[in-house]
Amino acid sequence: MVTSQDVARLAGVSQATVSRVLQGSARVSPETRERVLSAMKQAGYHPNAAARAMRTRRAGTIGVVVADITNPFYPQLLEAVSDELGRAGQRMTLWNATGPSEAGALEAIREGAVDGLLFTTVTEMSKPLEEALQRNEPVVLLHRGLDHIGCDQVTADNVAGGRLAARYLVRAGHERIGFLRGPQSASTALHRERGFRETLDELGHSLAPELVRPGDFSHDTARAAMRELLDRPQPPSAVFCANDLTALGAVDGAISLGVRVPEDVWVVGYDDIAMAAWEAYGLTTVRQPITDMARMAVRMLIERIEDRTLPARRREFPAELVIRRSTAHTPAS
């Protein structure tokens, strides 16, 4: 391994001078700087990350936790996060946490392997997370949030999104409205459901319990649930789904029974992932500005890493209804 010491010898200067050149800032004469730079190139020098991390107490890496990377929502989020981190010169360590195993990520921040953490899928307030916040570790919650907690959070207005969906379906004249829920541990699922239910209530079209099915944000569960709903003597004429993956599963469930979307049943999703726009689904959905949210979260995290004394901030992004073929403005049955 080539060290700054080697470079120093080669350039005929001290190791400190090499370090100064590396940092760019310190005052080094132009000639010396040039000599050091060419020595670095000649020797094929690359600063050792571990030594630098030990000295600066910065890993140059931030950790990101997602719940299920095969849910297309997360790759879209990750792409934006990755871009923004790249721009900031930070590396990204990823955890694909099945269940509450954020433990690995929280361990990593304690060890100093990452400088901060971006949680996209917090559910409940776990003990390790609580401890991390008490120690004032840099943590930002993205997408899903937690109430009653002093922690940076970037979310979308999921209650408003649920309201949009409800108002849209009621105004279109639907009487029998179904709902495929998300996991009750996810704030997104809860808020969307709350907004949806509240608005239905306000408009006098409360959800019939038998048209509500539990779910876990997975395609397969949603598909099965949709088939159950459609198999009922009085199936719903429209179904709102807690996220797009659920909606895609619902559409597939309908197709599997020969039920047509939107002619026989409308389907509305949530998130507006790329696939929602694809012809095979043409999914009406509530969009949240994934990319903007991701960027904001990364910036907040980096700010917090640099200054841990900042007060906890919350940013909420607006939701927007995107109408497509799955609720084409043909008369609903």
Added chain:
Amino acid sequence: MVTSQDVARLAGVSQATVSRVLQGSARVSPETRERVLSAMKQAGYHPNAAARAMRTRRAGTIGVVVADITNPFYPQLLEAVSDELGRAGQRMTLWNATGPSEAGALEAIREGAVDGLLFTTVTEMSKPLEEALQRNEPVVLLHRGLDHIGCDQVTADNVAGGRLAARYLVRAGHERIGFLRGPQSASTALHRERGFRETLDELGHSLAPELVRPGDFSHDTARAAMRELLDRPQPPSAVFCANDLTALGAVDGAISLGVRVPEDVWVVGYDDIAMAAWEAYGLTTVRQPITDMARMAVRMLIERIEDRTLPARRREFPAELVIRRSTAHTPAS
């Protein structure tokens, strides 16, 4: 920060003994070990990753490079990679490299920020990659490979997969066969095309140049290309696509023109991503064992990190045709 020194003081032993307990192996009396362990717990000690990395010359992290994380193929790959790395107690740093920007990853391995690299999307032999191999850095190529290069590689038999598709379409009686290509820099695209062409030639059904369209493994490009093909006076009766994402785009292109799949045109993809099995597409495709390949690649990489003198190994996994609705056995037009 709590250091091993602090723990040592608390337990009334030397720092060396704490380190010995940490390593588990060294000889420490049971009583001392117990005392140290409880001191660690009491003090809330977590070993510092940077110091450990500096001392052991191991980061405990491996790097993974993908080309486009929003292509659903890669999340599936990443899920398996992540699981296997978790099992090995390694963290995963991810690069979503647009274009040939594997540079960041190769820089990271030089700096010692990662112990090894898993490339899922090499294209050509870049200068930095060549240098890394010359320095004998632990690198494994997964999914895409490179010929004439002494480097661990885990691929599927893409030539055989292309053959499977060709034989299947010809036997089904198709005369006008189209092909949506992948980027010519990807070995997977080249090999699939080679197998496909060779077998068509052997069976006397060579590809008509006007039914071949370039592509880049993206949905949008494929959709546009499919629309071009279908707009021709003599459209193809079947189209083979260089990967599943391309095939989904092709199906959507067909739908957008009111062309039915499979009644009017058959579509065959490659990879067998999860979405291929969803009802809206029901895509016939050539499966490669993504999960097995990912596991194998991770194991190979870890072995190589532990012993850089191993000879370069290549593993090739078989391909398998999966028939679904997009080529239902109804007479093709």
Added chain:
DNA sequence: CGGATGCATGTTTACGTATTCACGGCGAAG
């Protein structure tokens, strides 16, 4: 003309861990 100021650079140290070397005590073997 002398002391002070500032700049470029060298010397030294600290970061936290793993490991080598050193040491004391105790048991076994002669």
Added chain:
DNA sequence: CTTCGCCGTGAATACGTAAACATGCATCCG
């Protein structure tokens, strides 16, 4: 009873970098 060896532990060191502190030389001002 002596000696040798082993076992448990402590002391010391090295890993590579960044930065605080030190030094020497030139310049400037009184």
